[in-house]
Amino acid sequence: MSGTEPDDAPTLPQRERRRGPIITTIVVAAAVVVAVIATLVLVNRPSGSDAAAGGSSEPARTVTIGIADISQPYWKTFATLAKQQLNVSVKYVNFTDYSQPNPALKQKQLDLNEFQHLQYLANYNVTNGDDLQPIGATAIYPLPLYSTKYDDASALPAKAKVAIPNDAVNEARGLLVLQSAGLLTLKDGGTAFSTTKDIETAKVDVQPIDASQTATALKNGSVAAAIVNKNYAVDAGLPKDQVIAKDDPASAGAEPYVNAFVARKADAKDPVLLKLAALYHDASITDEVQKENGGDAVFQTWSPEKLQGILATVEADAKSAQQ
Structure with missing residues (x-):
C-alpha cells in the first residue's frame, strides 16, 4: 500500500433502469453494498500518523x-x-x-x-x-599529486624527490598515480598491491613516508611533489591549483x-x-x-x-x- 487512498469510494457499475418493485429492490441492495464498501474503506484507511511516517x-x-x-x-x-x-x-x-x-x-x-x-x-x-x-x-575520490613549485607532472626534473604514503592501502595507489602521470613504470602495469619493489623504471626519486607527513614534506620543501590524501590536504590548506596529477575515476585502475x-x-x-x-x-x-x-x-x-x-x-x- 502506498499510504494514500483514492479520492472517491468505489462505485457500482451502472445498471439499466427498470419500473416497478424491481427498481426498489435494486436501489436497496445497492445502498447496502455501498455502505459495506464505505465501512471497509474507513476501517482500512491508514491513520494520519501512519501516512505521515513516509x-x-x-x-x-x-x-x-x-x-x-x-x-x-x-x-x-x-x-x-x-x-x-x-x-x-x-x-x-x-x-x-x-x-x-x-x-x-x-x-x-x-x-x-x-x-x-x-x-x-x-x-x-x-x-x-x-x-x-x-x-x-x-x-x-581522486588521489592527487601536489606540487608547490611545478604546475605539471611533466615539469618535474629528473631525480626530483616525490613523497608517497608508505602504508599498504595508499602506497600502491600513489604509485599508480605516478605511473599514469608518466613518472615511472610498474611491473606488469601494477596492481592495487604494488610496492616500490615493483618499480621498473622511474624518472623521479620516490620517497615512501607516513601518509600524515606527505603534506608537511611538501610544504617544508623537502620534496618537489607529494601524493597527499584528501583529509591531510584539507588540514594542510593545500589549494586545488597545486594539484599536478591525479588518478582518473573513469579508468579501470581506479575501480578498486x-x-x-x-x-x-x-x-x-x-x-x-x-x-x-x-x-x-x-x-x-x-x-x-x-x-x-x-x-x-x-x-x-x-x-x-x-x-x-x-x-x-x-x-x-x-x-x-x-x-
Whole structure:
C-alpha cells in the first residue's frame, strides 16, 4: 500500500433502469453494498500518523551503520530520508580507528558499514579470512599529486624527490598515480598491491613516508611533489591549483578505490539494505557530499554484482601479493 487512498469510494457499475418493485429492490441492495464498501474503506484507511511516517509499505525496522565521519551533515539527511521513504530508523556507530568497523560488522554489532573502498575491503577479507561483501557504491575520490613549485607532472626534473604514503592501502595507489602521470613504470602495469619493489623504471626519486607527513614534506620543501590524501590536504590548506596529477575515476585502475556500503555475505541480498545503499544517491544527499568535499566526489551507481566482481579480482591480487 502506498499510504494514500483514492479520492472517491468505489462505485457500482451502472445498471439499466427498470419500473416497478424491481427498481426498489435494486436501489436497496445497492445502498447496502455501498455502505459495506464505505465501512471497509474507513476501517482500512491508514491513520494520519501512519501516512505521515513516509507512506512506505515496508515494515518498521532499525538498521545500524558503522561510519567514520559522523560530523558530516549528509548522514543526518540520510537518516531522515530512510525514515520517510523506507520506514527505517538508522542508528550510527562512529569509528575513529579504521581497523574496527569490519570486525564489528562480522560480529553483528552492525548491519552495514560505509567507510572504505574495495581495495581496503579486499585486504581485510584476505588477511582475516572473511567474506564481507559490497552492496552499493558511493563515490571515488581522486588521489592527487601536489606540487608547490611545478604546475605539471611533466615539469618535474629528473631525480626530483616525490613523497608517497608508505602504508599498504595508499602506497600502491600513489604509485599508480605516478605511473599514469608518466613518472615511472610498474611491473606488469601494477596492481592495487604494488610496492616500490615493483618499480621498473622511474624518472623521479620516490620517497615512501607516513601518509600524515606527505603534506608537511611538501610544504617544508623537502620534496618537489607529494601524493597527499584528501583529509591531510584539507588540514594542510593545500589549494586545488597545486594539484599536478591525479588518478582518473573513469579508468579501470581506479575501480578498486570506489567506496561502498558493505554487508555480511548472508545479508548481501537483503532488500532493505539494498534500498538503503541506493538511497545514498538521492540528490539531497549527494549535493551535501559534494559541498563537504569541494566537488571532488565522483559518484558511482554500480550494481552489487559489479562491485562484488571487482572485489573478487582485487582479492586475487591481494593473495598473490602475500605469496
